[in-house]
Amino acid sequence: MIIKLLARPLLAAPFIAEGIDAVRNPKKHAERFATLEKPLTQLGLPPALSSDTEMLARVLGGVSAVAGLCLATGRKPRTAALTLAAINLPLVVTSNPLWQAKSAGQRKEFTANLLKGGALAGGLLYAANDRAGKPSLGWRWDNYLEHRADLKDTKQKLKARYRDDD
Template identity: 55%
Template sequence: MSLTRLLARPMLAAVFVADGVDALRHPDAHAARFRKVAPLLEKVGVPPVLTSDATMLTRVGGGVTTVAGLMLATGRKPRTAALVLALVNVPLTVVNNPVWEARGKEQRKELTRGLLRGVGLGGGLVLAAADRNGKPSITWRMSNYKDHRAQIRQAKASVKDRYTA
């Protein structure tokens, strides 16, 4: 593992681990923010069953975020952990930064900054999820394998033709 990955993964994961632990220990503040956007989520089509118990949903989200963040930080299944965090990051960013509810120019600026910060973290997570640690993609490996097998078949046929003629 490169030094960059060794340092960058825990740095990226730290935000999510801290937020996840806070959601587990103090779910009320997180649930209150969620309750503010619950009507909007229901308008969009999220079933009310998913939004009925905000505290439990907050704790589950906090647990998932904490575990995935620790996995990313320690390098255990980092691509899967980064993908999970990226998927969880989208609703968290929207819930924590409701720009449409801003009252005043300063509050709108602050919420927009938070929204952009969340989008930036999401971009970093997508990059971490796509990082193959220097290894080529499965598509390239399969193509290379097929090419290699074709070359071997051609070489065998050439040798066979030379000695049978």
Template identity: 55%
Template sequence: MSLVSPFARPALAAPFVVDGVDAVLHPDKHAEKLQRLEPSLRKAGVPAALYANPKLITRVSGAVSAVAGLMLATGRSPRAAALTLAAINVPLTVVHNPVWAASNGQQRREYLSGLLRGVGLGGGLLFAATYRGGKPSWAWRLGNAREQRSELREAKASLKERYKD
């Protein structure tokens, strides 16, 4: 483990934990943002089940976000937690920053800034999801072990052949 990981993981997870707990405890303001996007979601062909009950959806996504954030922060299955947060981050970023619905230039800049911030967080989460702590992948380890066994068999056969006489 690097010296940065114990600080970087909690820092990356903190916004998701705070926002997730807030969504569970106070779903009204979060659900309101989703309700404002309902016409756009309907027009885009998103299934109605994904926005029919905004408070429930808000609470569920908030709980998942908080739990995955805590898992990432504490190092419990950090790759799976980061991947879960990355998947949740996409719709949350879009819901919180509807650039297309901006009424003026200032609001558009704020939404665009929030959208780019969400993209940056998503990139950090994807990096955390693929970070192995300096260890090679399982596929590489398996291939390397097979190669070493093969080389050992060849060396053993060579020695047997050499000392056969």
């Protein structure tokens, strides 16, 4: 319990800080989205949404800050962590285009940033999987079916037993 109280805010802190910075200073964050404009339109996002990169940076910054705050405070932490992972992964990959590195130093920097971003994404996915001791929906469904089958079997045995007694 105490580990969660420390780990969630520590994991959320960079997303809160980056999100607030993106809302306040969208120009430097908008440069990241310039590389995403073509893939976003290919995925079906209307050009009106992807063309205003400063607004997109502000919106994603706001979402990132709010999701980070939710994760840090424990309000819907699984949803918040999954939201942050979904935002983080594409940004990390596009912000560190390893395939476009022009020098060994730049390649090393991109690789380090990709690994850091991947580590954060891994932590977020781990946090999204934390059910706080509750069983998963899959387990609960299987358990329900198993008990239902057991009850049906017991009911049939009881009916057969009372029919035989008559």
